Amino acid sequence: MVTNDPGIRPILELKDIQTYYGRSHIIQGLSMHLEKHEAVSILGRNGVGKTTTLRSILGLTPPREGRIIIDGEETSRWPTHRIITKGIAYVPAERHIFPGLSVEENLKLAERIKPGEDPWSMEKIYSHFPVLRAREKQDGSTLSGGEQQMLAIGRALMGNPIIMLLDEPSQGLAPILVNQVIQPILVMCVKSGLTLLLVEQNYRMALQVASRHYLMGIKGIMARTATSDELLADSTIIRDHLTV
Template sequence: MKLPAALPVLRGAAPPADTAGALLSVQQLSVAYGQSEVLHGVSVRVEPGQVVCVMGRNGAGKTTLLKGIIGILRARSGRVLFDGRDLTAEPAYSRAHAGIGYVPQGRGIFPQLSVLENLLIGLEPVGGRDDGQLEEVFTLFPVLKQMARRTAGVLSGGQQQQLAIGRALMGRPRLLLLDEPTEGIQPSIVEQIEGVIASLKGRLAVLLVEQFLDFALANAEYCYVLESGSVTMEGPPAVLDAQRLREALAI
């Protein structure tokens, strides 16, 4: 598929009519906390096997977008389509069962449970069946196998991030939502997570929220920039205006 050059996106513009081939199609999504609207008609598209990055300053609406996609926050308007199925009114567990995995900012592990118990919870979207996922996760993150019986709360921040990603992969998602996976992580584990994303590319789609610009541009095939809850820039990394991008991210 030929990707378009980066173009500014006007707030309120109509969503693309053609969603054929998209695994995820977010169309004019608006999400609010109470009466305060945070997302204003955001449209995002992810193709099967594609890595897409959403960037923006703190408070731009990146985490709100992921929560709207997974169903933690309900849409005020707009639609969330997954493989052609309208999930807009579906609860979060239905979206997980449909094939969307979610790694929240802050990891969201169960600190009192063991590493293994945390991973096994990740089997819920596939009815508790382990068809080799556990060994696949242990191959991607060998430290989790070494620490399988250890209480998750004693792991380092980087190890907990690996556990959170591994748990999401246990449900065999077709789309993985990653919210700030490099935040507060030591460089060696950032490199390992980057390697995992690279190994997943083409096998499952990834929608990545990231503020670490170099990490985002190295891994993403397409990028969206959010400012004040609206998409203001999008395109493949190679055609994004570097100066404009740095200004948008306050770098």
């Protein structure tokens, strides 16, 4: 039966989720999905609920209602440590580099070897981010913002994830660094088969990395979805949903 074909089943699905912080009802009925190997972005202004959406998926702030389904299994009530065993990596906005650990140790700690074609390894990370090799023995927390972002992405990749969630990876970084380092590595990740959910306010980068975009309005309500081509053709869509 066609509906049981794992090839067409979404790898990640949110069905009408409702998420709260205490009594604050932040996400009021959010539905979205990602196909396997797809790169999708969530675009929206500050405070609409983008980070809370990622926290809901990860079980850090689990939804009170609604369902989250990862690769066919409902994970909505699972603890975070179990959810990430489904192959989920998270690159938080604050990067959370472990202080007191070298660049190499930050990477080693996240290593999870998976059989398969050309898995991520320390060597592969260093070949994509040569600056990390040069700083291998340096305390990770002493790196520049851009280097810490590379380390945070590298660390996520060391787990050989199936789905990578990124929270505003371009935030606070010089445009040249975003264009020449962060964007190409994310494009390469998608080409190599990783499924990406990219939260951004930098729509220019999101358009280059992701092919489909969810435009989030207040209370986590998805105003609409659009392809990169649609966003390029109609600049009013971006203006209506982002501060540009």
